[in-house]
Amino acid sequence: SRPAPSPSAGEEMPAIPGRPPVLCPGCPHRGIFYVLHKLKLLVTGDIGCYTLGGLPPLEGMDTCVCMGASIGMAHGCELADPSLAERTVGVIGDSTFFHSGLTGLLNMVYNNGRGTVIILDNRTTAMTGHQDHPGTGKTLMGRDAPAINLEALVRALGVRRVQVVDPLDVARLTAVIKEELAAPEPSVIIARRPCALLQKERRPAVAVDAELCTGCRACLKLSCPAISVREQKAAVDAITCTGCGLCVQVCKFGALQEGGRQNG
Ligand code: SF4
Numbered sequence: 001s002r003p004a005p006s007p008s009a010g011e012e013m014p015a016i017p018g019r020p021p022v023l024c025p026g027c028p029h030r031g032i033f034y035v036l037h038k039l040k041l042l043v044t045g046d047i048g049c050y051t052l053g054g055l056p057p058l059e060g061m062d063t064c065v066c067m068g069a070s071i072g073m074a075h076g077c078e079l080a081d082p083s084l085a086e087r088t089v090g091v092i093g094d095s096t097f098f099h100s101g102l103t104g105l106l107n108m109v110y111n112n113g114r115g116t117v118i119i120l121d122n123r124t125t126a127m128t129g130h131q132d133h134p135g136t137g138k139t140l141m142g143r144d145a146p147a148i149n150l151e152a153l154v155r156a157l158g159v160r161r162v163q164v165v166d167p168l169d170v171a172r173l174t175a176v177i178k179e180e181l182a183a184p185e186p187s188v189i190i191a192r193r194p195c196a197l198l199q200k201e202r203r204p205a206v207a208v209d210a211e212l213c214t215g216c217r218a219c220l221k222l223s224c225p226a227i228s229v230r231e232q233k234a235a236v237d238a239i240t241c242t243g244c245g246l247c248v249q250v251c252k253f254g255a256l257q258e259g260g261r262q263n264g
């Protein structure tokens with residue numbers, strides 16, 4: 001094929017706005033990284049679309065080395081400085097956990113660690129195109145298969161403290177993370193909500209009450225592509241907003257309201 005024509009000398013090309021990659025609107029991972037950043041924790045991360053949670057403005061992940069490294073890194077931090085156990089969280093996706101997280105968790109239990117691990121259970125292998133995994137009940141060929149129960153699996157590895165939370169419930173998620181960080185033994189928090197792209201039913205987009213919006217931009221810290229600011233007020237794109245409700249919990253002025261508009 002012929003190469004694209006180059007601009008001739010002196011010809012100005014229109015500026016292309018920088019668009020860093022972001023989590024999808026309605027992504028359940030967004031709640032996790034928002035809370036982890038707010039709590040100012042040391043977060044050892046892993047490989048998946050959730051690694052985007054390390055980018056600004058979420059900035060909820062500090063390390064990403066290789067598949068399965070999150071749990072070993074969290075345990076290593078604790079060994080290097082025991083006081084870090086109370087402010088370090090290992091974060092790993094469900095598919096990554098089945099692939100290469102089991103040994104790290106077993107190692108933490110065996111070596112008397114007291115780390116906290118969050119498994120982001122979005123019921124799929126999202127980053128590479130929604131492949132099934134041992135927890136979904138289907139093989140990669142689409143045949144029925146035993147669905148491995150994550151809670152039972154981590155308990156079988158010796159973890160006694162296991163909690164299941166909704167990653168889009170900011171208040172409960174915050175309380176559970178604090179509770180498990182304070183526990184003197186290994187903990188696993190399973191943050192369970194399907195990938196936003198797998199949800200067949202969408203809720204109405206949130207509405208902005210311009211009278212209540214102060215333009216504080218706190219909602220922009222969620223890095224949701226559906227939210228922008230126009231003329232010093234928040235704006236929500238009704239086409240892309242899934243109505244996940246996360247921003248409603250973040251706006252302390254009540255300017256973002258659920259059930260506002262039907263999306264396209
Ligand atoms: S919607 Fe709420 S959080 Fe967002 S800019 Fe307005 S007042 Fe601030």
Ligand code: SF4
Pocket residue numbers: 025026205206222224225226227236240241242243244245246247248
């Ligand atoms: S409810 Fe808020 S956070 Fe969720 S998709 Fe819509 S604009 Fe984004």
